Amino acid sequence: MTDFNVKAETWDDDPIKVKRAILIAEHISKTIKGLSHVNAMEYGAGTGLLSFELMPFLDNVLLVDTSEGMLSIAQNKINSNNYSKVETLKADFLIDPLPTRKFNLIFSLMTLHHITELDKILHIFYSLMENDSYLFVADLVKEDGSFHGKGFSGHNGFDLDELKELLLQTGFKNIDSQIVMEIEKYRDNELKKYPLFLMSGQK
Secondary structure, three states: OOHHHHHHHHHOOOHHHHHHHHHHHHHHHHHHOOOOEEEEEEEOOOHHHHHOOOHHHHHHEEEEOOOOOHHHHHHHHHHHHHOOEEEEEEEEOOOOOOOOOEEEEEEEHHHEHOOOHHHHHHHHHHHHHEEEEEEEEEEEEEEOOOOOOOOOOOOOEEHHHHHHHHHHOOOOEEEEEEEEEEEEEOOOOEEEEEEEEEEEEEE
């Protein structure tokens, strides 16, 4: 299992992680820039890379993650930049109490493939959203398991048609998806490319 507390200190040093946050933020901002008020939540926020890229478009945002180390880095950014509209919450929504307030934007980046109970977490997202709100999930297209390697217990990416159907069954509408970038990794001395998608839906 990945120890995200250990990885937190150097998480933002990876240019690929920074690049994908910037690209995903650019795509999300095209949809939300016309909204008059954006009350957002990022699930699996890590150090907050994506949320901080979206800051000009958000009125407030809740960064949720299970890793204290990741949220500590995020909190340092909040403090150093005096971001009064950003909060952090250490929680796993599959077992911990949910926020009492509603959101009109929920997004996650490279988080869903770590969650085995996919149907349950999508229903939780839906329950936390106001009407006429947006969900964005960015993750790996279905792959052969080599991205994480042996011992990984989550999803080896997602079939986009299957994920779209699951979102529809949850209650989301106007589902759209696109490939945003490819993540390159060397596996067995071979350069492999893993497409990263962004899928959106509305409640």
